[in-house]
Amino acid sequence: MTLLTVTGLTKSYAGADGELPVLAGIDLDIHEGEIVALLGKSGSGKSTLLRCLAGLIPPSSGTITYRGRPFKGANPGTTMVFQTFALLPWLTVQQNVEVGLETRGLPAAARREAALTAIDLIGLDGFESAYPKELSGGMRQRVGFARALVVEPDILLMDEPFSALDVLTAENLRGELLELWDSGTFPTKAIVVVTHNIEEAVLMADRVIVLGGRPYGSIRAAYDIPLTRPRDRDVPEFSKLIDTIYRTMTGRADTPHPPHGLRQPAKRTPANTPLPAASVDGLSGLAEILQRHDGHLDFAELTDELSLEVDDLLPLTDALELLGFAAVKGSQITLTDQGLAYSAADVQTSKQIFATAAIEVPLVHFITTSLRNSVDGSLRAGFFRDVLAHHYTSEQVTQQLDAATGWGRYAELYTYDTRHEEYHLDTVPS
Incomplete structure (x- = not known):
């Protein structure tokens, strides 16, 4: 039945x-x-x-x-x-x-x-x-x-x-x-x-x-x-x-056409492009492992080598792909030229490469642009929470902001004051 x-x-x-x-x-x-x-x-x-x-x-x-x-x-x-x-x-x-x-x-x-x-x-x-x-x-x-x-x-x-x-x-x-x-x-x-x-x-x-x-x-x-x-x-x-x-x-199968009456978003936004739950250290570590394997590996080989489940790796691979550091085709993950440069660079150079890529990620871009347009280069976290709450659950909002905070800090785009729950531009423009 x-x-x-x-x-x-x-x-x-x-x-x-x-x-x-x-x-x-x-x-x-x-x-x-x-x-x-x-x-x-x-x-x-x-x-x-x-x-x-x-x-x-x-x-x-x-x-x-x-x-x-x-x-x-x-x-x-x-x-x-x-x-x-x-x-x-x-x-x-x-x-x-x-x-x-x-x-x-x-x-x-x-x-x-x-x-x-x-x-x-x-x-x-x-x-x-x-x-x-x-x-x-x-x-x-x-x-x-x-x-x-x-x-x-x-x-x-x-x-x-x-x-x-x-x-x-x-x-x-x-x-x-x-x-x-x-x-x-x-x-x-x-x-x-x-x-x-x-x-x-x-x-x-x-x-x-x-x-x-x-x-x-x-x-x-x-x-x-x-x-x-x-x-x-x-x-x-x-x-x-x-x-x-x-x-x-x-795999990344071809995306089917949207059902009748449902249009595909015209551009990426913080709502339709969520940040994966991946730290900078985690995605950087995966990029370095791929770099040591000539820039590409099969997912099965990767999970066997690291003794991890594929579920543990998906947020990291999604993060590399979102940043433009890797491309996934079928079960193969391959570093892009930008990803190879990032994984092989010294700390300061890798931070610069990361910042260039991260500023194109919708949520990081939204936080940075909002801070640049604020009066004193600072905004309360509640502002961003309220915006994201229209599209995510409260737990997801926290996860999105946690990831964006880590990425933005590493890229030196903005800082976060935990005690006052405020974001600040890393360097306030004059």
């Missing part, structure tokens, strides 16, 4: 230059009995799509139906587990789990019985009276799962539910969740999980949907995962799927 149907979904936000697309042309079905992973790097729109499925935000156009019927507001067949746990700190574990039931008007006795059942199911017996501050990260996320499952939704939506946990805790919780799903005692009919981790997607999902985000989020590819669970990472089929999906994520 098809539980959710998405047809021609687009999501755009208003900007100074017109509509800024986040998602475009999304067609997707979620069926009973399957786990679907929405996979993509930052900026691909996967979390926005998940929130559209939940009815937390409306699409700009297109339709979403639950069991064949459109809905307004929250989707009645879904609940969501968030990355940041989102627990109410003044409530106990049991009270947190009962919140959703209370809003549905269930009597106290029925709420208590259902909550204790969910708490037992998710392995939290004995912690009913504990408060969130008394729990580890893994235990807090278990409460999030119990709170979502207690209402027995048709579809459980999960937004990177393991990314805030340490590796061992995430592995344990993911394994227990899959055991429950495979046991037939899981009180939902389908799961949709957002992740940026390829291995996690292949471990969990029956179907992996890969989203690309340039210049708008669209479905780049879909893969059926025919492996039986529990899945063995060491079998050739698992590795082949990882490699296939990873090449799709890292």
